[in-house]
Amino acid sequence: MSVANDLAVPVGTGLGLSPARARLARNLAIFGTIVVLWEAASRLGLIDPLFLPAPSAIVAAFVSLYVTVGNAWYHLGITLVEVFAGFFAGSALGIGLAILVGLNATLRRFMKPYIIVLEATPRIAVGPIIIAALGFGWTSKIAIVMLVCFFAPFVNTLSGMLSVNEDAREMFRSLGASKWQVFRKLMLPDAMPMIMAGLRLAMASALSGALVAEFISANEGMGVLLKRYTSTLNMDATFACLLTLTALGFLIFRSMELIDERLVFWRSDARAAAVGRRRANAFRSAAIARGA
Amino acid sequence: MNSIAIDRSSAAARPVPARPRVVGGVSAGETVIEARGVTKTFGDGSVVALEGASFEAKKGEFISLVGPSGCGKSTLLRIISGLIPKTGGSLSVHGREVTEPRSDIGMMFQKATLLEWRTAIENVLLPTELQRRVTADDKRRAAELLHMVGLKDFEFAFPRQLSGGMQQRVALARLLQTGADILLLDEPFGALDEFTRERLNVELMRVVAEVGGTTFFVTHNIQEAIFLADRVMVMTPRPGRLAKIVDVPFERPRDLSIQQSPEFNALVSEVRDVLGGH
Ligand SMILES: Nc1ncnc2c1ncn2[C@@H]1O[C@H](COP(=O)(O)OP(=O)(O)OP(=O)(O)O)[C@@H](O)[C@H]1O
Ligand SMILES: [Mg+2]
Numbered sequence: 001m002s003v004a005n006d007l008a009v010p011v012g013t014g015l016g017l018s019p020a021r022a023r024l025a026r027n028l029a030i031f032g033t034i035v036v037l038w039e040a041a042s043r044l045g046l047i048d049p050l051f052l053p054a055p056s057a058i059v060a061a062f063v064s065l066y067v068t069v070g071n072a073w074y075h076l077g078i079t080l081v082e083v084f085a086g087f088f089a090g091s092a093l094g095i096g097l098a099i100l101v102g103l104n105a106t107l108r109r110f111m112k113p114y115i116i117v118l119e120a121t122p123r124i125a126v127g128p129i130i131i132a133a134l135g136f137g138w139t140s141k142i143a144i145v146m147l148v149c150f151f152a153p154f155v156n157t158l159s160g161m162l163s164v165n166e167d168a169r170e171m172f173r174s175l176g177a178s179k180w181q182v183f184r185k186l187m188l189p190d191a192m193p194m195i196m197a198g199l200r201l202a203m204a205s206a207l208s209g210a211l212v213a214e215f216i217s218a219n220e221g222m223g224v225l226l227k228r229y230t231s232t233l234n235m236d237a238t239f240a241c242l243l244t245l246t247a248l249g250f251l252i253f254r255s256m257e258l259i260d261e262r263l264v265f266w267r268s269d270a271r272a273a274a275v276g277r278r279r280a281n282a283f284r285s286a287a288i289a290r291g292a
Numbered sequence: 293m294n295s296i297a298i299d300r301s302s303a304a305a306r307p308v309p310a311r312p313r314v315v316g317g318v319s320a321g322e323t324v325i326e327a328r329g330v331t332k333t334f335g336d337g338s339v340v341a342l343e344g345a346s347f348e349a350k351k352g353e354f355i356s357l358v359g360p361s362g363c364g365k366s367t368l369l370r371i372i373s374g375l376i377p378k379t380g381g382s383l384s385v386h387g388r389e390v391t392e393p394r395s396d397i398g399m400m401f402q403k404a405t406l407l408e409w410r411t412a413i414e415n416v417l418l419p420t421e422l423q424r425r426v427t428a429d430d431k432r433r434a435a436e437l438l439h440m441v442g443l444k445d446f447e448f449a450f451p452r453q454l455s456g457g458m459q460q461r462v463a464l465a466r467l468l469q470t471g472a473d474i475l476l477l478d479e480p481f482g483a484l485d486e487f488t489r490e491r492l493n494v495e496l497m498r499v500v501a502e503v504g505g506t507t508f509f510v511t512h513n514i515q516e517a518i519f520l521a522d523r524v525m526v527m528t529p530r531p532g533r534l535a536k537i538v539d540v541p542f543e544r545p546r547d548l549s550i551q552q553s554p555e556f557n558a559l560v561s562e563v564r565d566v567l568g569g570h
Contacts, residue, residue, distance in 0.1 A: 165405065167401055167403050167405045168405045168407070170375060170401070171399075171401065171405045172422075173375060173393055174373055174374075174375055174393045174398070174399045175393070175418070175419050175422050175470065176393050176394070176395060176422065176423070177422045178422075181422055185407075185418070185421075185422075186407070189407070189409050190407075192409070264409075265409075266408050266409045266450055266452065269452070269453070272450045272452060272453060273453070275450075276411055276448040276449060276450055276453070277448070279411055279414075279448050280447070280448035283413075283431070283447075283448070286428075287428075290428055
């Protein structure tokens with residue numbers, strides 16, 4: 001940290017850049033240096049291209065995959081459909097079931113042993129069975145992603161709903177709230193941070209789930225493409241696929257983080273303050289519109 | 293503290309709320325609560341939390357409940373609020389037997405239990421929202437109440453941005469927003485430091501007088517109980533019993549300085565004697 005700061009000062013002050021820009025410039029410089037050294041080492045034959053291809057070769061593979069030949073788009077699309085359809089269906093099922101179980105103590109007692117058994121079963125081990133049942137197409141992949149995305153939202157939603165503060169429940173009861181109002185205005189928002197944490201876990205495993213499902217047995221998707229290029233020792237294209245998936249994983253992670261921040265704004269001082277200001281403005285303009 | 297009185301004319305112009313508000317029309321001194329031998333046992337009847345409590349409360353009266361831990365103060369309040377059923381005796385509020393939570397009876401707890409995803413004013417509006425559609429008038433009323441409890445510029449603050457004392461003020465405003473005229477407060481400021489508590493007590497006295505509520509106030513502190521109340525119900529434990537009701541003759545509102553007077557200290561000893569016998 002201190003070394004990094006020592007580096008930042010001359011860069012920032014020397015070129016008259018803001019600290020944030022100076023940091024960006026420094027990071028780009030470091031990245032550029034690594035790429036140049038890597039390229040040089042590859043050209044000098046110091047790195048086995050079967051182990052790690054040269055940057056220029058990976059870039060060329062990217063161009064081929066996405067521009068000149070353009071065959072990766074189709075597979076990327078298939079994988080995206082599997083990931084998102086599986087995620088939405090799986091987590092909706094998980095949250096919905098958790099709400100039912102959370103609201104009904106009898107159902108909860110009845111379901112508990114099954115939930116424990118299912119939770120103890122490694123999800124991906126069920127993959128081959130699902131493929132056997134549903135075939136090699138993308139429906140079986142969606143089913144596998146659903147399975148992978150079911151449990152975290154289910155478990156988190158359920159424990160979020162059951163951990164609602166007893167005092168708050170009593171307060172709602174003393175105000176004559178109906179069961180539905182207790183659910184809608186207390187349990188659901190109170191469980192929201194837990195639900196979002198479950199969704200983030202589910203989304204993080206959705207991509208891996210889809211890829212593993214494709215590895216098991218499939219004709220299309222990024223997992224198939226990756227496996228095909230590795231088996232033909234086309235490492236340039238393999239790395240281009242891998243980097244695509246890295247970027248996809250990062251985008252998914254960041255978007256979930258942003259959604260989380262928006263939905264559970266009250267957990268952060270800065271966001272709470274911003275939302276408070278917005279509501280104050282809405283309230284005032286409504287008052288002005290009424291002519292008050 | 294800025295004490296802005298509620299504009300009575302605007303209060304009268306408001307559409308009739310779903311919750312009955314007994315403000316005018318009823319002669320002061322009317323009995324609004326009547327308890328005869330109220331008893332509560334837990335479990336198989338072996339734990340007697342409250343035994344044969346009989347008392348009355350008149351409209352606008354401020355009644356304190358003191359007593360050691362476990363003497364049944366919370367139990368009594370929860371029975372009056374309709375949150376738990378009694379196992380014996382009778383209890384009527386406004387002439388109707390209490391069997392479940394009612395809109396004319398409001399309760400405030402030791403913890404503020406604000407909803408952390410709602411701003412202060414949205415928290416205050418919760419009781420209305422649970423009954424019917426919130427109108428512009430309800431919002432104005434909620435803002436007035438926040439003003440009244442000294443939170444004029446904090447309508448749009450979230451609970452995490454408020455101190456413990458401010459959160460209890462929001463809870464008090466929320467209690468008043470219910471429109472209930474029977475106000476049950478179970479150690480409402482018990483978790484706060486003494487300085488804040490003393491200040492809030494004085495404001496509480498003013499605020500409940502302003503809305504004309506009949507108040508039950510639970511506390512462990514004898515001075516506080518006497519200072520706030522028209523009457524002090526002294527309770528003793530094992531089994532929980534209403535041992536004595538002490539009249540406090542001072543005019544309300546009161547100044548903190550009365551606590552130094554000999555009459556006040558005589559009352560303190562009177563209460564202490566009842567409690568000391570146990
Ligand atoms: N749900 C319950 N089940 C069994 N016993 C209970 C229950 N609630 C209260 N009690 C018992 O009833 C008695 C009175 O309890 P209560 O909470 O009314 O006391 P309290 O005067 O409010 O005490 P504190 O000052 O500590 O708040 C206690 O002995 C307590 O153990
Ligand atoms: Mg208590």
